[in-house]
Amino acid sequence: MKIIGLAGWSGAGKTTLLNKLIPHLIGVGVSVSTIKHAHHGFDVDIPGKDSWQHRQAGATEVLVASGKRWALMRELRGESEWSLPDLLDKLTPVDLVIVEGFKRSGHPKIEVHRAENGKPYLWPDDRDILGIAGDAPTGSGAPPCVALDAIGAVADMMLAAALPIDTVRARLAQRAKNPE
Template structure:
């Protein structure tokens, strides 16, 4: 299994905490810093990326292991696991184009540095208190009552979170 590179950083949290919103807000900030960023989002649901009657879906249903759909604007590769186990995160990262940073949403049990997006108002327990969780910081609303030894970042300030990630990973910011 290939080793996960230090440029991988996780964003984790309970459902509805704002993980996707935070990543979406940080992406243009990282781009403005001159960084190339990939994102891997883990899903527990079956992925339907094309309507069932489209040619690409028909190829998969007929037994193709991978189907690429290409256009002048983007391309996508759909790889069928066909009962094989889900590949580990390191293998997924290796499939991506080279980047300065790969943000990972989910994959809570992989051995990577991660930040928890935490909203006490959701009424759920934090994840960063679990042993060996890999959390290096917590992003929470500024008015949230939260007792943690980890660095605490303001959730409504994606620039501060992005800067923390860059500093933590010692990323070469070019802008």
């Protein structure tokens, strides 16, 4: 299993790009899973439904299953937010895990940048950004850049920059011991 992230400011188009990349990657034979970081509380089930009532009643985990899918929800109930390595442990192995968000984590990333956002690039301050998918010139010293709408080129960049899960785990563990 290899890991690559998409990082960028809100509104840069990470989710839109990811929604185009997933079918492209699957089409070239790459199995894909994703991890999405949310900066706020969120709900994946519907208030009033049984699973929601189970969580509201205090269940730590609620697993909902049907003939088409299953989902496991875990309430942290005061526990610290889980780290990226902890979350990776929960996934069934695939060829590529794409992490959307977790931009301050030390995994390899492709920056998604849209000029109209008016935000600066992340790459000068993040050594884990190994490429850029953008719509504007990056300046000297920037990592390789491809057009935001060049899905095949972005996919190729992601596959080239992705690192094996064990390498990412070791890197994150080392950084946890020796923060910069």
